[in-house]
Amino acid sequence: MEETPKIIMQSDINCPVRKSLVLLGGKWTLLILFQINERTIRYGELKRCIPGISEKVLIHELNVLVANEFVAKKSYAEVPPRVEYRLTDKGLNTLPIVDQLAAFGLHNLF
Amino acid sequence: MEETPKIIMQSDINCPVRKSLVLLGGKWTLLILFQINERTIRYGELKRCIPGISEKVLIHELNVLVANEFVAKKSYAEVPPRVEYRLTDKGLNTLPIVDQLAAFGLHNLF
DNA sequence: AATATATCTAACCTATAGGTAAGTACCTTA
DNA sequence: TAAGGTACTTACCTATAGGTTAGATATATT
Numbered sequence: 001m002e003e004t005p006k007i008i009m010q011s012d013i014n015c016p017v018r019k020s021l022v023l024l025g026g027k028w029t030l031l032i033l034f035q036i037n038e039r040t041i042r043y044g045e046l047k048r049c050i051p052g053i054s055e056k057v058l059i060h061e062l063n064v065l066v067a068n069e070f071v072a073k074k075s076y077a078e079v080p081p082r083v084e085y086r087l088t089d090k091g092l093n094t095l096p097i098v099d100q101l102a103a104f105g106l107h108n109l110f
Numbered sequence: 111m112e113e114t115p116k117i118i119m120q121s122d123i124n125c126p127v128r129k130s131l132v133l134l135g136g137k138w139t140l141l142i143l144f145q146i147n148e149r150t151i152r153y154g155e156l157k158r159c160i161p162g163i164s165e166k167v168l169i170h171e172l173n174v175l176v177a178n179e180f181v182a183k184k185s186y187a188e189v190p191p192r193v194e195y196r197l198t199d200k201g202l203n204t205l206p207i208v209d210q211l212a213a214f215g216l217h218n219l220f
Numbered sequence: 221a222a223t224a225t226a227t228c229t230a231a232c233c234t235a236t237a238g239g240t241a242a243g244t245a246c247c248t249t250a
Numbered sequence: 251t252a253a254g255g256t257a258c259t260t261a262c263c264t265a266t267a268g269g270t271t272a273g274a275t276a277t278a279t280t
Contacts, residue, residue, distance in 0.1 A: 008147055012161050016215025017144050017208055023219070024211075027135060027268075034127050037118055043227060051122050054269055059228060079277045080226040090218055097210040098127055101134075104207055105126025108200055109133070137238075153257055164239055169258065189246050190256040 023068060024094065028053055028061055033070065033091060034098040040086045070094065133178060134204065138163055138171055143180065143201060144208040150196045180204065 011018050024030055028050070035041070035049045047058055062085060065071040070091035076082040087095075121128050134140055138160070145151070145159045157168055172195060175181040180201035186192040197205075 006148055008145060008149070008159070010159050010161065011141055011145055015141075016212045016219065017141055018215075019219045020211040020215040021137070021140065024214075025135070025137060027131070030131060031121055031125075031127055035118060035121055038116055039118070044225090049118070049120050051120065055228075056230090056270085057268060060268090075227090078226095079275080080224090081228080081275090083227065093214055093218055097207065097214055100207040100210050101130040102126045104134075104203055105128075105130040108203055109126065109129045154255085157257095165258075166240085166260090167238060170238090185257090188256095190248085191246090191258080193257065 020097075023070075024097070026061065028057060029065070030094070030098050030101065032058070032061055032065065033087065033094050034102075036071065036085055036087050036091070037095065038087070038092070040084050043083050043085065046085065065091070130207075133180075134207070136171065138167060139175070140204070140208050140211065142168070142171055142175065143197065143204050144212075146181065146195055146197050146201070147205065148197070148202070150194050153193050153195065156195065175201070 009015065013019070024033075031050060032046070035046060041049075043058075043062075047053070047055065050058070062071060062073070066073050069088055071085050072088050072091075074084045074086075076084075119125065123129070134143075141160060142156070145156055151159075153168075153172075157163070157165065160168070172181060172183070176183050179198050181195050182198050182201075184194045184196075186194075
């Protein structure tokens with residue numbers, strides 16, 4: 001068997017890992033994407049699914065995720081208001097990352 | 111084909127994703143693990159591989175990673191000093207995460 | 221008329237992650 | 251003798267991510 005050493009590029013600002021971390025590296029970002037996952041979920045449900053996050057941060061993160069097209073938002077003109085969030089295709093593409101975070105946690109952190 | 115909806119637990123502090131993020135969620139943490147990867151690497155090399163990181167932060171992150179047993183450190187009693195870092199088994203287990211971050215970046219951020 | 225619900229908005233505050241810059245110790249090379 | 255390489259350490263500073271609290275809105279319910 002031959003040794004086929006992995007070549008690792010310098011991680012300058014064009015490094016894919018680094019670019020991903022710029023968008024996904026927040027304290028709550030990947031957790032929010034994980035919780036939305038493949039469902040359509042209302043703001044209030046989401047909040048209850050992530051104990052400890054503040055409303056301000058959750059709203060802000062959601063706005064950023066919508067602006068970056070990870071999440072799609074649908075508001076209904078109802079009272080009381082109803083707002084639904086779901087992942088875009090790009091957002092769905094982040095799920096393998098959180099799957100690996102989950103697998104790592106399960107296998108190494110208990 | 112049956113619908114088999116994924117069940118998603120509430121992400122309290124015991125959530126595996128959340129626990130992983132506590133340890134790996136720093137600005138540089140996963141990038142450092144990615145750069146060490148499967149090689150044995152000296153401090154100075156590592157620094158050159160991550161343009162923009164400060165010495166203080168790199169040293170500090172490395173110390174934390176060693177304390178958390180993601181990274182093993184070997185110092186040689188030489189002058190000038192030589193210190194080598196490599197991933198432990200636990201550290202190697204984080205590579206699938208950075209692989210997914212890399213894949214995501216390549217496919218979605220260019 | 222008071223309370224509850226749901227989704228935000230806004231003002232304010234702070235802890236800390238991270239940045240900057242200088243210094244240390246020892247040897248090598250020019 | 252002076253500059254450079256190597257792996258740090260220390261002190262100081264600051265920007266900002268994130269926390270806290272209160273309020274807005276507009277209906278329905280009691």
